Amino acid sequence: MTLKIYNVLTRTKEEFKPLQPGKANIYVCGPTVYDYSHIGHAKTYVGFDVVVRYLRYLGYDVLYVQNITDVGHMLDTGEDRILKKARQLSAGPMQIVETYMREYFADMDALGVQRPDISPRASGHVPEQIEMVQTLIAKGNAYESEGSVYFDVTSFPEYGKLSGRVLEEQEEGSREAVRSEKRHPADFALWKKADPEHILRWPSPWSDGFPGWHVECSAMANKYLGTTFDIHGGGIDNIFPHNECEIAQSEAAHGETFARYWMLTGSLTLDGVKMSKSLGNTLTIKDALARWRPEAIRTFILSSHYGSPIDFSDEAIEAAYKGWQRMWGAVTLARQQLRTAVPGAANPDVIALLDKAKAQFIEKMNDDFNAPAALGVLQELTRQVNILLNEQGPHTNGTLTAVDNLYRELGGGVLGIIPDEADGGSSGSAEREDGLVQILIKLRAQARANRDWATSDAIRNQLKDLGVVLEDRADGTIWKTE
RNA sequence: GGCGACGUGGCCAAGUGGUAAGGCAGGGGUCUGCAAAACCCUCAUCACCGGUUCGAAUCCGGUCGUCGCCUCCA
Numbered sequence: 359m360t361l362k363i364y365n366v367l368t369r370t371k372e373e374f375k376p377l378q379p380g381k382a383n384i385y386v387c388g389p390t391v392y393d394y395s396h397i398g399h400a401k402t403y404v405g406f407d408v409v410v411r412y413l414r415y416l417g418y419d420v421l422y423v424q425n426i427t428d429v430g431h432m433l434d435t436g437e438d439r440i441l442k443k444a445r446q447l448s449a450g451p452m453q454i455v456e457t458y459m460r461e462y463f464a465d466m467d468a469l470g471v472q473r474p475d476i477s478p479r480a481s482g483h484v485p486e487q488i489e490m491v492q493t494l495i496a497k498g499n500a501y502e503s504e505g506s507v508y509f510d511v512t513s514f515p516e517y518g519k520l521s522g523r524v525l526e527e528q529e530e531g532s533r534e535a536v537r538s539e540k541r542h543p544a545d546f547a548l549w550k551k552a553d554p555e556h557i558l559r560w561p562s563p564w565s566d567g568f569p570g571w572h573v574e575c576s577a578m579a580n581k582y583l584g585t586t587f588d589i590h591g592g593g594i595d596n597i598f599p600h601n602e603c604e605i606a607q608s609e610a611a612h613g614e615t616f617a618r619y620w621m622l623t624g625s626l627t628l629d630g631v632k633m634s635k636s637l638g639n640t641l642t643i644k645d646a647l648a649r650w651r652p653e654a655i656r657t658f659i660l661s662s663h664y665g666s667p668i669d670f671s672d673e674a675i676e677a678a679y680k681g682w683q684r685m686w687g688a689v690t691l692a693r694q695q696l697r698t699a700v701p702g703a704a705n706p707d708v709i710a711l712l713d714k715a716k717a718q719f720i721e722k723m724n725d726d727f728n729a730p731a732a733l734g735v736l737q738e739l740t741r742q743v744n745i746l747l748n749e750q751g752p753h754t755n756g757t758l759t760a761v762d763n764l765y766r767e768l769g770g771g772v773l774g775i776i777p778d779e780a781d782g783g784s785s786g787s788a789e790r791e792d793g794l795v796q797i798l799i800k801l802r803a804q805a806r807a808n809r810d811w812a813t814s815d816a817i818r819n820q821l822k823d824l825g826v827v828l829e830d831r832a833d834g835t836i837w838k839t840e
Numbered sequence: 841g842g843c844g845a846c847g848u849g850g851c852c853a854a855g856u857g858g859u860a861a862g863g864c865a866g867g868g869g870u871c872u873g874c875a876a877a878a879c880c881c882u883c884a885u886c887a888c889c890g891g892u893u894c895g896a897a898u899c900c901g902g903u904c905g906u907c908g909c910c911u912c913c914a
Contacts, residue, residue: 369844389914402914439912522843523910571912593914598843600913624845625908634913661863662853667846667907674852677864681852684863687877722854731854734862741879748878811873818875829877836877 361416363589364665364726366597366620367520371726374619376588382418384410385579385617387592387600388477390427391458392440394642395465397655397670398626398633402593404656405623405664407471408773409591412723415772423582424474425575426462428455429481429558429568438558438568451558455481465643469652470774476582480574484560487569487577490611491548491562499610503539505551505565511544514606520620521598546603548573572603576616580608590617594665595625624667641670651840653686653775654679660729660773682775683840685740689769689776690838691747692761702754708746712764715739719768729773736769752833795826799835802828 361374376382386406389399406424413420428440444451463473480487491507494500499513511517518524547570552559559566579587585608592601601620608616625632633640646655658678662668715735722731743761746753769776779788798817805813818828825840 387914390912396914399914405914518843521909524843594845595909595913598909599911623914625914627907630907632908632913657863658852665845666853669852669907671852673864677852679864681863684878691877728854730852730863731861734854737862744878806873809873815874822876827876830872830875831877832871838877 361413361724362726363619363621365618366622367617372619374588376418377586377618380417380419382413382420382589383583383587384413384420384422384589384591385575385583385587386422386424386474386590387575387596388424388426388474389462390439391455391462392443393458394644395458395462396633397628397641397643397646398593399462400465400469400643400646400655401626401659401668402623403466403471404469404659404774406591406621408660408729409589409621409664409727411472411772411774412727421476421583422474423476423478423579425578426455426459426477426479427571427574428452428459428479429574438556441556441558452481455479461644465647468647469643469655472774478578478582480569480578481558483574483578483581484569486581487573488549488560488562490573490577490580490607491569493611494548494607497610499607500548501541502564503541505567506539506547507549507564508540508545509548509603509607509610511542511546511606514610516609517544517606518602520605521602523598523602546570546572546599548607572600573607575600575604576607576611579604579616580612585612585614585616587617589619589621591621591623593625594622597622621664623664624662627667627669629671630669650675650679653682653777656773656775657682657733660733660775662730664727664729681737684744685736685765685769686776687838688740688743688747689762689765691836692743692758692765694836695747695751695753696755696758696762699753699755699758702756704754704756704760708753708757709760711739711742712760715742716764716768719772723772732768733773736765736773739764748831795821795837799828799837803835806830 362371363374364371384406386403389395403424410420410422429438438451440451440454444454447454449457459479466473491500494509495502495507498510500507500509549562549564549569550567551565552567556568558568560568579590590601590604601622605616627633628639628641631639654675658670658675659668661678661681715738718735719732722728722735725731746761765776766778770778798821802814802817805811805817821828821837826837827840828835828837
């Protein structure tokens with residue numbers, strides 16, 4: 359069974375054959391750090407997080423590069439968005455960049471997104487970008503005009519092959535058309551001469567200025583992954599012009615294929631409407647995390663295919679959360695039973711059940727990282743496990759460990775929705791938390807033995823208010839977090 | 841207007857030729873001091889029309905509708 363990837367470049371599902379056997383080099387377009395990250399970023403980067411996790415699970419030696427854009431993004435007004443933010447906050451541009459980059463990583467950490475191996479910043483790679491622009495000029499793919507440099511799209515016949523655009527169709531009505539510096543309306547900037555008030559600037563052979571947005575990805579991907587690499591990812595909204603320009607620059611400069619597989623994620627809408635800064639209907643990751651635990655957000659995101667659009671709503675994430683709770687409840691129960699389980703080998707029937715689920719999970723994930731279907735496999739397994747834990751047993755520690763391990767492996771390691779520990783940062787505090795709850799459970803058991811329902815319910819209700827849920831079972835009371 | 845994608849039960853969502861995974865919600869049960877959890881039963885013929893085929897949600901054509909991109913955007 360082999361991994362298949364839907365390649366946007368060919369619009370077909372292809373078997374994944376890396377350039378070098380066993381290695382997977384992947385580049386994903388990262389965020390522009392000038393504000394807090396929103397839930398749309400979460401969809402994209404959780405999506406690729408699972409892609410990378412799964413590739414590693416399959417044994418690939420993955421090199422994951424995701425850039426940080428901290429220069430060169432223009433607003434309609436021609437103003438750099440980072441500079442605009444800096445002016446608003448009376449701060450320096452690099453302070454803004456540093457602040458929001460840290461916030462971005464903090465948000466991703468909170469969501470359980472594993473960090474890229476390399477997070478190169480555009481501002482730190484200006485020489486590489488200048489070098490690439492020089493190459494493109496030397497090869498006749500770019501030209502200087504009044505201190506700026508533009509890519510000549512007519513010099514690259516394949517321009518449009520990713521997005522399906524045809525050059526001629528772009529001319530009409532383009533705002534860019536008014537820029538007389540350019541020979542063709544679709545030509546895009548590789549280097550821009552800076553206006554006097556533009557303080558993010560670097561010296562170059564053409565002017566004091568700054569690199570165009572698209573060239574950073576080409577230059578940095580080339581530096582860290584080479585002229586040709588395996589997978590290029592990003593949000594579908596950047597397919598044109600950004601991704602298209604990346605291809606044009608890189609392939610014109612190097613004369614070789616840029617990325618072999620293109621994986622683009624569907625966009626996220628909020629209550630049916632596209633989130634946009636201008637509309638103001640954004641939901642930041644921080645705000646979302648204040649309302650739902652990270653596993654719920656991840657489960658929601660993974661409940662639709664990475665390439666599909668998804669609509670975020672309270673109802674939708676609530677449904678995902680409740681589904682996750684059932685799975686988490688089963689894992690929690692298995693771990694609780696494991697504490698007092700008798701030593702012994704695993705039940706062969708259970709092992710067979712787990713093996714089957716694992717095989718199905720892998721089959722789904724091999725089919726273009728079909729996380730929603732893989733999630734469905736775990737949901738079905740969970741019903742079987744619940745029957746096992748609730749209606750059969752007691753089980754040996756071998757059986758329970760096997761159950762726990764599968765959830766750790768697939769639900770935790772690959773999907774990132776099953777925590778290793780109950781909760782609370784370090785294992786030390788987790789143990790302390792459990793100890794405290796166990797004391798209360800014993801006190802409540804006393805009250806229940808005395809038929810003192812007022813006390814027993816008070817303990818249960820107050821713990822519930824703290825997010826600790828007690829469940830009375832035939833074999834004792836267990837607890838878990840909401 | 842151009843390019844691209846999509847339309848599956850009340851909601852979300854898998855499924856690309858052989859008689860519709862899964863989650864949530866709803867109804868009915870079992871269990872329980874109560875509760876919670878869990879489990880069992882129940883709940884769709886796949887926007888519409890036409891075509892190809894022994895057979896289509898799945899392929900082709902058309903209609904209607906939704907969305908993304910075309911300008912910064914993950």
